[in-house]
Amino acid sequence: MQSGKIKKIWELLNTVPDPEIPVISVVELGVIRDVIFSENSYVISITPTYSGCPAVKAFQDDIKVCLKDNDIENFELKIVYSPAWTTNWMTKKTKQKLKKYGIAPPSDTVICPQCDSEKTELISEFGATACKALYKCSDCLEPFEFFKCI
Ligand SMILES: [Zn+2]
CATH class of the missing domain: 3.30.300.130 (Fe-S cluster assembly (FSCA))
Incomplete structure (x- = not known):
């Protein structure tokens, strides 16, 4: 019961x-x-x-x-x-969902969720919220948020 x-x-x-x-x-x-x-x-x-x-x-x-x-x-x-x-508690499936939503999941390398490029640059340490940083992709030029690793 x-x-x-x-x-x-x-x-x-x-x-x-x-x-x-x-x-x-x-x-x-x-x-x-x-x-x-x-x-x-x-x-x-x-x-x-x-x-x-x-x-x-x-x-x-x-x-x-x-x-x-x-x-x-x-x-x-x-x-x-x-x-x-810690971000390690997120499952692989959760990270895939984040990526699909357009947020780069926590990882050692910041990868563009749009085109999978590793050529990305930090725009701001803080995105819409403190747990995310704002990045821009140097290949597709799209800005995106990165879920910071902790
Ligand atoms: Zn890109």
Whole structure:
């Protein structure tokens, strides 16, 4: 019963999009660390991505709304800071989704998501949000955002 519900919670969480990158869910982003049942409530452990990222607050609210809409009331969100979130927690599939969305996924080499060129130049350390940098491709000349590695 409880394990079935935990599975359901994971499924629901997988429908909550990252507020900044709507094509990937908070589960795919790797911020949901664990869901356990403890003392009559479901404890959802969350590790924020970039500290001070305003999205952290936004997706906590989205998670609360999503679970309540599905009649799950007895839960709590637990913020876990250690170990710190890293872009390594993103799966390969998530990175492919990012690329398709037009954001260069975290990697040692910044590759243009449009034409796969490695000839790219940094325009600004900060894109629309602190977790992304703004780059420009020297081949297709398209600007794009790069999800920074941490
Ligand atoms: Zn390009």
